[in-house]
Amino acid sequence: MGIFNPNIPGNAATADLLRTARLIGGVSFNGGANINLPGVNAAGNQSTSGNAGSATRLAVARLIGGVSFDGQANIDLPGVNTAGNQNTSGNAASATRLQTARLIGGVSFDGQANINLPGVNTAGNQNTSGRAATAGDAERCFNYTQSFSGNWNTDFQNTPSGAMVLRGDLNGGTNNPGGDWWFQENYRHSNNSNLWGVQVAWGWESNANRLRSRNVSGGVFGSWVDYLNSTNYNTYSPTLAGVGAFGTWGINVTGNAATATTAAACSGNAATATKFSATVGGAPVYAARAWVNFNGAGVVSIRSSGNVSSITDNGTGDYTINFSTAMPDSNYSLVGNAQPDVQADCSVMYKEGINPFTAADARISTHRTNAGQIDPSYVTVSVFR
Amino acid sequence: MNKRIIYTNEIGGVCVVVPAPDSTLTIEEIAAKDVPQGVPFEIVDVETISSDRTFRNAWQRNRKAVNVNIPKAREIAHEKRRAARAEEFKPLDIEANIPAKAAEAEVKREAIRQKYAAMQSAIDSAQDVAALKNALGIK
Numbered sequence: 001m002g003i004f005n006p007n008i009p010g011n012a013a014t015a016d017l018l019r020t021a022r023l024i025g026g027v028s029f030n031g032g033a034n035i036n037l038p039g040v041n042a043a044g045n046q047s048t049s050g051n052a053g054s055a056t057r058l059a060v061a062r063l064i065g066g067v068s069f070d071g072q073a074n075i076d077l078p079g080v081n082t083a084g085n086q087n088t089s090g091n092a093a094s095a096t097r098l099q100t101a102r103l104i105g106g107v108s109f110d111g112q113a114n115i116n117l118p119g120v121n122t123a124g125n126q127n128t129s130g131r132a133a134t135a136g137d138a139e140r141c142f143n144y145t146q147s148f149s150g151n152w153n154t155d156f157q158n159t160p161s162g163a164m165v166l167r168g169d170l171n172g173g174t175n176n177p178g179g180d181w182w183f184q185e186n187y188r189h190s191n192n193s194n195l196w197g198v199q200v201a202w203g204w205e206s207n208a209n210r211l212r213s214r215n216v217s218g219g220v221f222g223s224w225v226d227y228l229n230s231t232n233y234n235t236y237s238p239t240l241a242g243v244g245a246f247g248t249w250g251i252n253v254t255g256n257a258a259t260a261t262t263a264a265a266c267s268g269n270a271a272t273a274t275k276f277s278a279t280v281g282g283a284p285v286y287a288a289r290a291w292v293n294f295n296g297a298g299v300v301s302i303r304s305s306g307n308v309s310s311i312t313d314n315g316t317g318d319y320t321i322n323f324s325t326a327m328p329d330s331n332y333s334l335v336g337n338a339q340p341d342v343q344a345d346c347s348v349m350y351k352e353g354i355n356p357f358t359a360a361d362a363r364i365s366t367h368r369t370n371a372g373q374i375d376p377s378y379v380t381v382s383v384f385r
Numbered sequence: 386m387n388k389r390i391i392y393t394n395e396i397g398g399v400c401v402v403v404p405a406p407d408s409t410l411t412i413e414e415i416a417a418k419d420v421p422q423g424v425p426f427e428i429v430d431v432e433t434i435s436s437d438r439t440f441r442n443a444w445q446r447n448r449k450a451v452n453v454n455i456p457k458a459r460e461i462a463h464e465k466r467r468a469a470r471a472e473e474f475k476p477l478d479i480e481a482n483i484p485a486k487a488a489e490a491e492v493k494r495e496a497i498r499q500k501y502a503a504m505q506s507a508i509d510s511a512q513d514v515a516a517l518k519n520a521l522g523i524k
Binding site for chain 1: 390398400401402403404405406409415431434436438442444468472
């Protein structure tokens, strides 16, 4: 009896069943019986989302070069295989050569071959006189800080040597230039052990038109100083005194000079002064505080005056001098002269019988010997205090 | 400034305020500052004020006009008369004490008395400034 070897190669010519059942349209089929496919020969749904292996017609006709094509027949394209025009204004998706060669760094390039740029990837020179739009090194030198950490000095401590730092829109904060609303620029230098530089602050809003700066030396900040401009030059008064206080002052000085040796040394005039110093000797010099020259005869009239608003003609040889600005008190000195039309003696006297002087006015009378009070043609009076 | 400020003083006379040409004040500001507080005043043209000051102390204000108070002017005229007579008597008073000249001095003194007696009568009867000045011999 021979050995039975069940491992028989090849296929059976016929079989009743498939060794492995297969799914057909999702329905198991092993050959033992017919099957029905839902949505094909039986009620139900069939997924038709796939594509047919081949088709005689496109579901949606498409335009090719403006000519409709649904696959059922060949088409002709005017300007391509038949007479007509074809719109060629578009660009090719790819090309092996530029229609017009271009210069890159002065070297012609049409796309057919690589090129070399002298001074870039080969020996030669490259013109670098232009400016780069951005540069990494410059960004390290220019540090723009938008936020505020609370201390105006912080940038001097945190930025690298040689940095310029901008700060802005600050109000308050330690070591600020004074009040609100400043933009600040810090320019600094460091020797790796300490800081030198300057802070410049530009004011706006409540500090509009102000410019301040302060020095930093060895890490120590100086005081803020202000710069004069056309809007604030009246705010600050010069304080230079003594030797060296020389120059032409184009300003209106409304205060009083403490001393002055000569009027000629000043190109302008002080609006007011309390006293002058003399060129010889130590005794001070005092200027007249008021003066007047008037005609006391006929139609009484004032020829000229200083710090006199009017005179009052009280009667014959009786006049009151009214000061524009009152004297500090009535303890002043009055000097006067008078001259009638004819050459004769005449004197200016204090008006008798009353208190002749007040801070606001002085009353005088003009006399001629043995003739009593007369009206002189010329009366001059000066007041000192 | 061709304006003046006039007001009546405490003895009934007239004060004339003369503005300074160098003053920066207006005439109204000067009046407010230099006329005594509360005293009525008028601002008038300079032509309103007479240039004849012979009887200045007899001036009186009548609203915007300045007139001469004649009775006061007579008193002033008499003062001027007495002063002038005294001046004329002075040398004769000395001569009257010198026996050689006493008689002649007395004649002159009498003439002076009569002259000023006539002047006194003329002053007393004068009714205006012109008559008073005429009596005093002032042209």
